Amino acid sequence: MSTRYFGQRIKRNEDVRMLTGQALHVDDVNFTDMLHVAFYRSRDAHGYIKDIDVSAAQEREGVVAVYTAEDLGDYWQPGPLLVPPPPTIEGLIFHQRTQVPLAKDKVRFVGEPIVMVVAESRYIAEDAVGDIWVEVEALPAVIDIEQALNEDMPTIHDDLDSNMAAHVVQKKGNYEAAVQQADLVIKRKLKYDRGTAAAMENRGIVAQWDAKSQKLTVWDTTQAPIVIRNGLAAMLGLSEHQVRVIAPFIGGGFGPKIMMFYQEEVLLPWASMKLNRPLKWIEDRQENFFATTQERGQVHEAELALTNDGRILGLKHNFIHDGGAYIPYGLTIPLNSQANALGPYATPNYYSEFKVAFTNKPIVTPYRGAGRQHGVFVIERLLDLAAKQLDLSPIEIRRRNFIQPEAFPYNHEIIFQDFAPLVFDSGNYEPALDMAIEMIGYEQFIKEEQPRLRAEGKKVGIGVAAYVEGTGIGPYEGARITVEASGKVSVASGIGTQGQGHFTSFAQIVADQLGVDVRNVYLVTGDTDQFHWGAGTFASRGAVVAGNAIHSAAVEVRKKILKLASEKLEAAEEDLELADGQVRVKGVPETAIKLGSLAVMANPLRGAVRPGTEPGLEATSYFGPESGTTASGVHALIVEVDPETMKVEVKKYVVVHDCGKVINPLILDGQIHGGVAQGLGNAFYEQLHFDENGQLLNASFMDYLLPTALDVPRMEIGHVETLSPLNPLGIKGAGEAGAIPAAPVFVQAVENALGDDAPEILEIPLSPNRLFELVFGE
Amino acid sequence: MNTLHTITVIINGQSYEREVEPRLLLSDFIRHEIGLTGTHVGCEHGVCGACTILFDDEPVRSCIMFAVQANGHTIMTIEGLTPDASEENLHPLQASFREAHGLQCGFCTGGFLMTLLPFLQENPNPSEQDIREAISGNICRCTGYQHIVDAVKIAAAKMEGQ
Ligand code: FES
Ligand code: FES
Numbered sequence: 001m002s003t004r005y006f007g008q009r010i011k012r013n014e015d016v017r018m019l020t021g022q023a024l025h026v027d028d029v030n031f032t033d034m035l036h037v038a039f040y041r042s043r044d045a046h047g048y049i050k051d052i053d054v055s056a057a058q059e060r061e062g063v064v065a066v067y068t069a070e071d072l073g074d075y076w077q078p079g080p081l082l083v084p085p086p087p088t089i090e091g092l093i094f095h096q097r098t099q100v101p102l103a104k105d106k107v108r109f110v111g112e113p114i115v116m117v118v119a120e121s122r123y124i125a126e127d128a129v130g131d132i133w134v135e136v137e138a139l140p141a142v143i144d145i146e147q148a149l150n151e152d153m154p155t156i157h158d159d160l161d162s163n164m165a166a167h168v169v170q171k172k173g174n175y176e177a178a179v180q181q182a183d184l185v186i187k188r189k190l191k192y193d194r195g196t197a198a199a200m201e202n203r204g205i206v207a208q209w210d211a212k213s214q215k216l217t218v219w220d221t222t223q224a225p226i227v228i229r230n231g232l233a234a235m236l237g238l239s240e241h242q243v244r245v246i247a248p249f250i251g252g253g254f255g256p257k258i259m260m261f262y263q264e265e266v267l268l269p270w271a272s273m274k275l276n277r278p279l280k281w282i283e284d285r286q287e288n289f290f291a292t293t294q295e296r297g298q299v300h301e302a303e304l305a306l307t308n309d310g311r312i313l314g315l316k317h318n319f320i321h322d323g324g325a326y327i328p329y330g331l332t333i334p335l336n337s338q339a340n341a342l343g344p345y346a347t348p349n350y351y352s353e354f355k356v357a358f359t360n361k362p363i364v365t366p367y368r369g370a371g372r373q374h375g376v377f378v379i380e381r382l383l384d385l386a387a388k389q390l391d392l393s394p395i396e397i398r399r400r401n402f403i404q405p406e407a408f409p410y411n412h413e414i415i416f417q418d419f420a421p422l423v424f425d426s427g428n429y430e431p432a433l434d435m436a437i438e439m440i441g442y443e444q445f446i447k448e449e450q451p452r453l454r455a456e457g458k459k460v461g462i463g464v465a466a467y468v469e470g471t472g473i474g475p476y477e478g479a480r481i482t483v484e485a486s487g488k489v490s491v492a493s494g495i496g497t498q499g500q501g502h503f504t505s506f507a508q509i510v511a512d513q514l515g516v517d518v519r520n521v522y523l524v525t526g527d528t529d530q531f532h533w534g535a536g537t538f539a540s541r542g543a544v545v546a547g548n549a550i551h552s553a554a555v556e557v558r559k560k561i562l563k564l565a566s567e568k569l570e571a572a573e574e575d576l577e578l579a580d581g582q583v584r585v586k587g588v589p590e591t592a593i594k595l596g597s598l599a600v601m602a603n604p605l606r607g608a609v610r611p612g613t614e615p616g617l618e619a620t621s622y623f624g625p626e627s628g629t630t631a632s633g634v635h636a637l638i639v640e641v642d643p644e645t646m647k648v649e650v651k652k653y654v655v656v657h658d659c660g661k662v663i664n665p666l667i668l669d670g671q672i673h674g675g676v677a678q679g680l681g682n683a684f685y686e687q688l689h690f691d692e693n694g695q696l697l698n699a700s701f702m703d704y705l706l707p708t709a710l711d712v713p714r715m716e717i718g719h720v721e722t723l724s725p726l727n728p729l730g731i732k733g734a735g736e737a738g739a740i741p742a743a744p745v746f747v748q749a750v751e752n753a754l755g756d757d758a759p760e761i762l763e764i765p766l767s768p769n770r771l772f773e774l775v776f777g778e
Numbered sequence: 779m780n781t782l783h784t785i786t787v788i789i790n791g792q793s794y795e796r797e798v799e800p801r802l803l804l805s806d807f808i809r810h811e812i813g814l815t816g817t818h819v820g821c822e823h824g825v826c827g828a829c830t831i832l833f834d835d836e837p838v839r840s841c842i843m844f845a846v847q848a849n850g851h852t853i854m855t856i857e858g859l860t861p862d863a864s865e866e867n868l869h870p871l872q873a874s875f876r877e878a879h880g881l882q883c884g885f886c887t888g889g890f891l892m893t894l895l896p897f898l899q900e901n902p903n904p905s906e907q908d909i910r911e912a913i914s915g916n917i918c919r920c921t922g923y924q925h926i927v928d929a930v931k932i933a934a935a936k937m938e939g940q
Contacts, residue, residue, distance in 0.1 A: 019868060019875055021855065201885045252920055254919070674882060674921050702823065706917050708917065709927065710911065710914045
């Protein structure tokens with residue numbers, strides 16, 4: 001019998017290559033005639049470019065070309081708007097301003113590229129950057145996001161009369177009326193500061209124009225190779241078939257490697273065509289702190305109206321979102337924050353207004369969580385504060401407000417980032433809460449452990465927070481599955497992969513349908529010459545959208561196998577089974593035909609392919625969900641705070657997660673672990689410090705603290721499975737869940753540990769020194 | 779600055795003689811001159827540990843050494859852990875990483891393996907805390923470390939039996 005792979009902890013197919021140093025990354029691509037690129041980047045956050053002198057750089061031995069904005073001619077165009085604002089939100093204001101390939105008249109953030117140098121080696125290119133002189137007439141930098149919107153601030157985009165990039169109001173019910181009925185209104189201002197994704201692999205591009213074959217090949221650390229291919233072809237005036245974009249193994253994505261059309265991504269292919277030489281640019285870590293997009297900065301003013309027994313009557317949630325200097329990714333992040341502030345709670349009335357501010361800081365685009373955690377932080381904090389006032393436990397107040405299982409699909413009546421109404425497809429929140437409480441040992445901790453440890457002078461605390469995550473949004477993904485003559489099965493799909501285990505989880509889906517060994521399913525992904533329809537890996541959508549496309553293609557191939565085998569074996573299809581890489585009549589092993597042989601029969605060298613049939617055992621399918629599917633969960637943790645230094649140690653961390661049907665629990669656990677580590681980093685270690693001139697003060701791993709193995713606790717994970725009705729496999733996305741509720745649960749536990757003299761913590765990140773200031777005064 | 783120096787280095791048991799600029803980083807030498815691209819660079823300032831190699835059997839960060847410093851020395855990189863990069867011949871440490879799902883994007887993995895190899899040789903029975911301390915100089919952004927720690931425990935058990 002064939003083994004069932006779906007739902008099993010299968011070891012990964014891709015590991016061997018990675019473990020032996022044989023996985024191809026962009027910087028591993030080398031050509032003998034390759035040239036290397038480095039950029040002169042703005043040292044000022046804001047100012048007018050007065051003069052650029054590149055003569056010394058041009059004269060340096062080994063320098064092949066030096067380009068400024070002027071040299072680009074018509075190719076100099078602002079980048080595409082990747083996600084337009086939802087057309088269905090009334091009264092929405094949006095000022096599209098996207099990044100330019102090289103700054104022309106004005107610089108808008110430190111690190112913005114101004115000059116591109118091409119040289120025989122990277123060392124020479126960097127030397128030549130040092131030869132360049134750029135004179136900038138500095139303007140005051142717009143850094144603070146609240147002040148950015150003041151009328152007397154200099155404008156970052158001169159043709160606008162303020163730094164407001166967007167303004168959006170969404171509502172449901174009548175919040176003001178809800179306040180009239182409320183027994184309690186909790187009103188607070190909350191802040192969430194900037195961080196960076198810091199994938200271990202920096203970005204990189206290799207572009208190779210081959211004049212003889214008239215083909216451009218680009219190796220790119222992108223999460224969305226197909227979108228990049230189509231865009232580059234259009235920009236360069238080439239046919240899409242002349243451009244091949246390969247996203248090979250990528251050393252972590254987490255969002256910023258999405259289809260950005262980064263300046264370097266647009267410039268290298270152009271210059272490669274001009275010079276007719278392959279070019280390589282590999283970002284260094286310091287550049288990554290400026291040149292790669294970032295996320296987080298928001299300031300919220302929020303109010304929660306409740307009854308005396310802790311039921312939510314309404315939420316008012318106004319905030320400013322820091323867009324950075326350009327907003328190529330539209331409103332995805334603030335729309336996520338707006339939607340996720342509703343959490344898993346039935347909130348009859350909602351009023352939310354946000355403004356996006358241009359600032360003289362690096363561009364903001366989604367990073368794991370993509371604004372969801374900001375909304376979750378707001379609602380979870382307000383619930384904690386309300387619970388305190390009402391003398392309810394943090395658990396009870398959440399339980400009383402959960403959307404009930406029979407209320408799904410639950411329509412929140414606002415528009416989500418995928419332009420569809422925010423409707424939760426399915427959910428069952430209480431079992432996850434109960435499981436988390438049980439796993440963390442809540443009752444026992446509160447009744448016994450905490451009093452005992454407190455008596456010893458230890459400051460220990462517990463926190464529990466819930467969240468939802470909109471995942472698996474459209475538009476669509478596709479896949480082509482082929483049974484090869486060798487019996488191996490190839491799966492071609494368009495999404496890029498950055499460590500999520502796609503080579504394995506997708507193989508599991510196919511192996512089950514076709515009755516083959518999971519190791520004989522070979523995934524090709526991220527190469528536009530292999531498959532060129534699809535969007536990319538973002539918004540926790542890979543497993544849901546591509547997974548279902550692959551499933552559907554596998555079902556089609558299975559049908560073809562059964563049809564052909566039934567002819568060859570002269571048996572009814574119902575009597576056949578697929579197992580061990582063969583198709584056979586059930587219970588009659590000697591009838592077995594190997595799938596490879598059947599594939600050969602399906603592609604004969606003689607004889608016609610009959611009308612209405614196709615050669616080969618192959619099928620292509622697409623899956624495009626109408627709307628996203630909502631995953632959910634509960635995190636709980638126990639912390640100990642050092643009473644003198646305010647250093648916080650996480651003693652125990654529990655995650656209970658519901659992402660519908662799980663394809664591979666081993667991979668899922670890994671996704672959650674990584675997410676929690678990033679969430680904790682965000683809560684307690686990581687913060688980008690910009691001074692008032694827009695200079696980033698901690699642009700190195702020495703100064704920007706990433707959690708190490710000593711900082712991330714051991715985590716325990718529980719699973720609840722509420723199937724999604726929106727796709728045949730019943731799965732929901734999981735990629736971002738670990739990161740989303742880490743901040744509020746952490747803060748709740750720290751407050752609980754500090755006991756009666758705890759300050760109200762309304763900001764993230766909360767470094768040990770910031771906590772110290774909050775407790776002991778600045 | 780541009781005068782070339784001839785260096786001889788043994789990498790994964792093979793001797794290489796090359797002419798290099800004195801400023802060439804050892805990591806760039808290994809990756810781009812020799813073509814052993816399994817050694818990755820994540821920061822090029824000595825913090826992330828991705829570029830860790832064994833230098834005369836000691837783990838070092840190849841991004842903060844110059845190639846000329848390797849003249850006459852012996853280096854081992856991730857490619858030296860197995861004879862042929864096949865699944866059957868994985869080193870027990872590599873096999874354990876696979877078993878415990880100790881890698882996701884795999885970019886940091888080489889650095890972890892090269893840090894852990896001498897560690898396990900010296901500490902055949904490490905505690906969880908020992909393991910966490912041993913890898914605290916290697917940053918992984920994907921795994922949250924838990925599965926890496928699990929992998930090391932499995933590897934310790936496997937390697938002890940050898
Ligand atoms: S690349 Fe050498 S320590 Fe980071
Ligand atoms: S596996 Fe991606 S950085 Fe460690």
